[in-house]
Amino acid sequence: MIWYPYEQMKTMKAPYKILDAEGVHLYTKDQKLIDSISSWWCMIHGYKHPELTEAIKEQADRFCHVMLGGLTHEPVEKLSAKLQEFLPGDLDYCFFSDSGSVAVEVSLKMALQYNTNQGRKRPLVLALEHAYHGDTFKAMEVGDDEDYHFAFDKKEGVVHIPTEIPALEEAFEQYHDRLNCFIVEPLLQGAGGMRMYDISFLKRARELCDQYDVLLIFDEVATGFGRTGNRFVADLVLPDILVLGKALTGGYIGHAVTVANHKVFDAFYSDDDRLALMHGPTFMGNPLACAVALKGIEIFEREDYMSKIRHIEQVSRGEMEAFTDPRIKEVRIMGGCVCVEVHDSRNLEGFQQFAYERGVFSRPFLNYMYSMVPYVISDEELIRIFDVMKEWFREK
Numbered sequence: 001m002i003w004y005p006y007e008q009m010k011t012m013k014a015p016y017k018i019l020d021a022e023g024v025h026l027y028t029k030d031q032k033l034i035d036s037i038s039s040w041w042c043m044i045h046g047y048k049h050p051e052l053t054e055a056i057k058e059q060a061d062r063f064c065h066v067m068l069g070g071l072t073h074e075p076v077e078k079l080s081a082k083l084q085e086f087l088p089g090d091l092d093y094c095f096f097s098d099s100g101s102v103a104v105e106v107s108l109k110m111a112l113q114y115n116t117n118q119g120r121k122r123p124l125v126l127a128l129e130h131a132y133h134g135d136t137f138k139a140m141e142v143g144d145d146e147d148y149h150f151a152f153d154k155k156e157g158v159v160h161i162p163t164e165i166p167a168l169e170e171a172f173e174q175y176h177d178r179l180n181c182f183i184v185e186p187l188l189q190g191a192g193g194m195r196m197y198d199i200s201f202l203k204r205a206r207e208l209c210d211q212y213d214v215l216l217i218f219d220e221v222a223t224g225f226g227r228t229g230n231r232f233v234a235d236l237v238l239p240d241i242l243v244l245g246k247a248l249t250g251g252y253i254g255h256a257v258t259v260a261n262h263k264v265f266d267a268f269y270s271d272d273d274r275l276a277l278m279h280g281p282t283f284m285g286n287p288l289a290c291a292v293a294l295k296g297i298e299i300f301e302r303e304d305y306m307s308k309i310r311h312i313e314q315v316s317r318g319e320m321e322a323f324t325d326p327r328i329k330e331v332r333i334m335g336g337c338v339c340v341e342v343h344d345s346r347n348l349e350g351f352q353q354f355a356y357e358r359g360v361f362s363r364p365f366l367n368y369m370y371s372m373v374p375y376v377i378s379d380e381e382l383i384r385i386f387d388v389m390k391e392w393f394r395e396k
């Protein structure tokens with residue numbers, strides 16, 4: 001029996017069974033659905049993209065997997081070289097893993113060991129209120145959402161602050177000699193409620209991290225590859241460690257990468273074996289994942305996805321910015337993300353089925369109805385999603 005994610009198995013509603021998927025569409029036995037959330041935000045090129053499918057097939061005809069322990073291969077060499085060129089600044093060292101959560105774990109391990117390798121004891125992590133960084137243990141600890149991880153509330157190694165500059169300055173003032181890193185979802189906090197904040201906060205964070213030699217980690221698992229309207233938020237403020245996942249492979253195979261700058265890498269580079277980074281997921285650098293990621297980045301650049309995302313934002317603003325209802329607390333829009341926050345989560349009960357019957361797959365959570373569309377969506381399909389959201393408030 002399948003144990004489904006984030007569900008009380010006793011009371012959960014049966015999931016929709018997908019028989020086929022193509023472009024922005026999911027097919028069930030009785031519906032053709034626009035996927036308004038890109039399969040948990042990763043499917044940026046849409047489903048069954050012929051070039052992505054072909055990249056996987058071509059690599060599968062050679063070999064599907066070899067480990068990176070003592071071996072290497074062309075797809076992983078090409079992908080790390082491509083990322084080195086594609087990513088800003090001196091983010092040059094790629095440590096691959098099989099999921100965003102694991103890539104976050106690796107980033108936190110790097111930050112802690114960056115200090116111990118230099119003989120410094122700095123056990124604390126600074127993180128944001130409402131942060132979500134994944135479901136593994138350290139990722140849960142730096143996360144801050146009682147709505148997800150209520151069973152695990154031990155947060156001894158972490159200080160959480162709001163996205164406000166005075167709180168940031170106060171935290172550095174108080175804890176700077178114990179902090180190894182500051183980890184953030186930059187500009188857009190996803191699973192904690194699609195919360196958006198200003199770049200000035202990150203600029204100030206960069207200054208303080210430089211002043212106190214605290215590593216700045218951007219978890220761009222959700223925001224990377226254009227979601228905020230920037231290729232990466234790292235293009236605006238440069239972190240020491242960047243974590244990417246989800247859209248890295250266009251959602252075709254689970255894979256992620258933790259990319260370190262020279263300063264971080266140099267703290268591990270030594271004749272002493274004990275200073276090495278001791279981590280190695282079985283499937284890191286999987287050749288199928290690397291091949292599809294390379295093709296995905298090629299398409300992202302060739303098809304000028306950033307202008308597609310700017311257009312999606314423009315249409316989203318035109319359709320949703322002025323939409324109001326007494327039940328709505330706020331409508332937030334950034335790049336390829338729209339969030340309608342309601343005052344009471346009961347106002348969204350039944351919305352998923354309502355949307356299903358109107359040809360849209362949606363998955364509201366808590367007080368949030370949102371879209372994070374595949375970038376290949378047409379205007380007509382995008383507007384259909386927003387019409388269904390608006391119909392919900394008008395008809396209910």
Ligand SMILES: Cc1ncc(COP(=O)(O)O)c(C=O)c1O
Pocket residue numbers: 099100101102104132133134135185190191219220221222223245246
């Ligand atoms: C910002 C962020 N970090 C990490 C993760 C975890 O990624 P994964 O589900 O691939 O483990 C997520 C997943 O939604 C995320 O949004």
